[in-house]
Amino acid sequence: MGYVASELIDGHGRRIDYLRLSVVEQCQMRCFYCHPGRNRAPAAPRLPAASVVRLAAAFVALGVKRVRLTGGEPLLRNDLATIAAGIHACDGVEEVTLSTNGERLAPMATALHAAGINRVNISLDSLNHKSFRRITGNGDLSRVISGIDAALDCGLQPVKLNMVVMRGINDHEIGPMLDFASERELDLRFIETMPIGSAGVESSRRLVSSDIILNKVRDHCGSDLVPVMDRRGGGPARYFRVGNSAMTVGVISAMSRHFCTDCNRVRLTASGDLQLCLGRPGQVALGGMIREGASDDDLQRAIRGAVQRKPLAHGFADPAVSASLEMTALGG
Numbered sequence: 263m264g265y266v267a268s269e270l271i272d273g274h275g276r277r278i279d280y281l282r283l284s285v286v287e288q289c290q291m292r293c294f295y296c297h298p299g300r301n302r303a304p305a306a307p308r309l310p311a312a313s314v315v316r317l318a319a320a321f322v323a324l325g326v327k328r329v330r331l332t333g334g335e336p337l338l339r340n341d342l343a344t345i346a347a348g349i350h351a352c353d354g355v356e357e358v359t360l361s362t363n364g365e366r367l368a369p370m371a372t373a374l375h376a377a378g379i380n381r382v383n384i385s386l387d388s389l390n391h392k393s394f395r396r397i398t399g400n401g402d403l404s405r406v407i408s409g410i411d412a413a414l415d416c417g418l419q420p421v422k423l424n425m426v427v428m429r430g431i432n433d434h435e436i437g438p439m440l441d442f443a444s445e446r447e448l449d450l451r452f453i454e455t456m457p458i459g460s461a462g463v464e465s466s467r468r469l470v471s472s473d474i475i476l477n478k479v480r481d482h483c484g485s486d487l488v489p490v491m492d493r494r495g496g497g498p499a500r501y502f503r504v505g506n507s508a509m510t511v512g513v514i515s516a517m518s519r520h521f522c523t524d525c526n527r528v529r530l531t532a533s534g535d536l537q538l539c540l541g542r543p544g545q546v547a548l549g550g551m552i553r554e555g556a557s558d559d560d561l562q563r564a565i566r567g568a569v570q571r572k573p574l575a576h577g578f579a580d581p582a583v584s585a586s587l588e589m590t591a592l593g594g
């Protein structure tokens with residue numbers, strides 16, 4: 263049967279067309295603002311590739327157009343290319359993208375691109391080897407940079423860099439990061455620290471607001487910043503062109519500006535739980551339904567019903583809500 267366009271509209275009238283799909287909870291890095299450390303709940307059983315693809319296909323059939331593979335660290339899964347290819351083959355999907363810390367990307371980039379990944383976001387919080395290791399616990403900056411270059415070389419473009427800016431940790435590196443991004447023609451986004459999980463709650467005292475970040479960008483570049491529409495995302499980032507140059511920078515102001523009214527996304531955990539909001543607990547066990555033999559119709563009905571209950575706004579203002587969340591499980 264041919265493809266029939268469908269739409270997924272939540273209870274507040276928002277069109278949900280973006281799925282963030284965590285394929286694995288584990289990460290080889292231990293970023294201090296993200297990793298739950300000893301507080302971590304035991305990892306839930308991970309869905310096999312075929313079930314991941316089946317769930318993604320159910321969302322795509324309902325109107326999701328973009329799927330981002332995330333985690334944990336998605337490149338820890340050996341069958342990531344199989345997952346990407348399966349989702350890429352779904353009628354109606356426009357883009358399959360990847361969020362990674364980049365450390366394992368260099369040897370995998372070409373295969374992932376061939377499997378249907380269109381573009382990649384790479385997290386990079388520091389260009390200083392020592393400080394990178396301090397932030398990530400054990401990360402190897404040289405390998406991340408090789409991953410960035412491999413992504414550029416194989417055509418996984420545009421490559422976006424995501425930098426979580428933290429006071430006293432890396433806020434002095436906004437300038438060097440701008441230069442690095444400009445030299446390689448990378449898109450760069452600065453992210454406000456979010457109080458997600460105990461690590462995030464603790465780290466959010468280092469929050470640098472996007473207004474301060476943008477002032478530092480202006481100071482470094484000596485240019486005005488001109489607001490532009492995001493041509494590719496439709497997500498929460500606001501983009502600015504730097505003076506008359508070709509360079510754009512984005513800021514994700516999860517804390518200083520509420521962008522929930524435009525939220526277009528839902529998330530799936532690595533065990534197949536549907537998470538309706540990054541900043542509110544509450545899940546629907548779609549993976550469990552698959553294990554119990556649910557049909558595709560059952561899955562789609564459950565998704566439609568759940569999306570009606572998508573919260574209007576995150577609950578980051580409530581420390582109890584924030585502490586109950588876990589970034590590595592929810593996929594950022």
Ligand code: SAM
Binds near residue numbers: 335457462593
């Ligand atoms: N491992 C992959 C990566 O590094 O991109 C994907 C998962 S990671 C959880 C996704 C993104 O969430 C990363 O850019 C990371 O820096 C960001 N992140 C994690 N904890 C955060 C927090 N508390 N506030 C803001 N961003 C956070």
